[in-house]
Amino acid sequence: MKVGVFDSGVGGLSVLKSLLEARLFESIVYYGDTARVPYGTKDKQTIIRFSLQALEFFTSHRVDMLVVACNTASAYALDSLSHEAPFPVIGVITPGVLATQNKLSSKDASILVIATKATIASNLYAAKLQENGFYNVKSLATGLFVPFVEEGIYDGKPMQALLEYYFKGFESPNALILGCTHFPLIAPALSAYFGKDTILIHSGEAIVEYIQNTYHLSTHHILHSLEFFASDDVDALKHTAKLWLGNLYMP
């Protein structure tokens, strides 16, 4: 099976990593819209337009399924993509909500959603969690973590200052939803800040679980091809892929 992985830029490599680890697909095509990243500061119509343009790319590459790794595109463009695509399109938000639900034993649990400005403005995570009975949900736009991760700043004084800037006054939640592709890279810093009792919800792990449960795919496929495409500087994307994917990277 050939899957397309779409992101606004390099961040979706964190979701790609989970897909590679799970060995769900024989062939993967990754496309990052690096010329127009970030999506998280753009408005709904722009995010939908850019996402539909990316769909043309995946249609011409004849994928069997499309994973929208980008939380922001998942929040705004999933309906339009699903409507237009001749193959199933899966976003990260429903899987993230289901994973949260599976990991929390009580509806009283406190949940903090962190994501880009646009994802938070969509209110989608909070609304879906509330539909499922979770009433203690807070949402916070923490978009500055995105350039930090892209600069390779995962810890140290600048990261500590940013954690305090965003979270000072917040009590440690029972679950923290990493509602942005870049945030798994700073999971250790977030865990150190909130403490080990806070459960972190990772979009990549959540979507793997969701695909397995929904499509009953086995997890032993041998990867035959992994291709990277970008709307700007594909070499820079491949460089980040080598760093983030380690020995899972295949040129």
Ligand code: DGL
């Ligand atoms: N990929 C985006 C997300 O997960 C983060 C970067 C951006 O703003 O485009 O929301």
